[in-house]
Amino acid sequence: MADFLAEAIFSGRYHPGDFVPKEVDLCEQFVINRSAVRSDLRQLVDAGVIERISGHGSKVREYAEWNILDTQVTDWMTRYAAPNPGIQREILSFRLDVEPYVALTAAKRATARDLVAMEEAFEGMGQNLHGQGGRLHSDFDVAFHVAIFKATHNIVWAQLSHILRPSIYMLVAESNTSASDPEASLERHRQLMESIRARQPREAFLAAQAVLAGTAEALGIEPGDSALGRQLDLV
Template identity: 75%
Template sequence: MSEYLAEAIFSGAYQPGDFVPRELDLCERFKLNRSAVRSDLRQLVDTGIIERISGHGSKVREYADWQILDPAVTEWMTRYAAPNPMIQREILSFRLDVEPYVAMTAARRATAHDLVAIEDAFEGMRRTLHHVDDPEIRQRHSDNDVAFHAAIFKATHNIVWAQLSHILRPSIYLLISMSNVQTSEPEESLERHRLLMEHIRGRRPNEAFLAAQAVLAGTASALGIEAGASTLGQHLTLQG
């Protein structure tokens, strides 16, 4: 039952402020007793997705209240949020605000081992670029794309960044897999990734920052999402 509600909420069928079906209606629909329904609702309450309002039922909370770092929430996001442009926009906003700084730091700190991981992921993307009509190869391409970005996070040698990329991997995968399907310029996207890799390898932090912005602007364009408004570094004067 919790999966049914999670799918309805994450896909946008129920928006923040909407009430989900009442306990008795859920009992009847899923042939469950009230204790089982309350247990499933508790999972959504504990992760900040809904709140129980005495005498009224359960209401979807604002996105800012969701515990998006909880493994259950990131899993639901990956499985069910593809139709929801608001959630896509929130994930992209995070990446726009953070990843250019991550790329800048990686350009300063990456070791030879880190560069090999980034290059291996890039080569995996390159090999599968023109075969994405095959669902299995398309998934492999997206897996390599996620690995590319995760390797850049790891190359910062900051434990928080590295762990955060691991926790958010499912939600990042959501955007990457969708943008790889929807993009009309796969070669240009690959070239933007190559330039980002080259700037990190060449220890050019400022250029890596801008290259990461360009990669994410391409993702935003493929998804039809406005990219610029939330970028923390849009007015930043970069120092050498």
């Protein structure tokens, strides 16, 4: 039932401010008891997607209230959501403020094993760039970015990569589908990898910006207030 309501909300059948069906109606529709309905509604409440209003029912909350980095929420978004430019813009803006610094740190700390992980992901991206390999290309693309997070050898960044993985996948899959020049995108990823391999923190920072600028262009959205295009005095 939780998935049924999540699909209805994330696909846009219910909008922020709308009330979802009442408990008694959900009991009848799914032939389950009220306790089971409340348990499933609790999943959506805990995710920040709906709120319970005593005497009225359950209402969809504003997008800003959703726990969009919660793995359950991002899973629902990946499976059910129509492209939402507002949410995409927020995630991209966050990535633009974070990932260039992650790349900079990786350029200082990456080990040979980290570089192998990046290379394998990059090769997988290249091998599945065209044809029927779209899903695999996106999987390898996400693995490439996760490898960079892990190459910082900071346990917080490494754990954050797992939290962010569904959000990164959501942007990667959509931008890879709409990219006008996938070869150029692949080349930007190669330059990022080579900057980390050469231990060039400044170049890695700028290369990460370039990768994400390409994502913004493919999605056709302005990333908002972020580090994009900022000329920084990096050391």
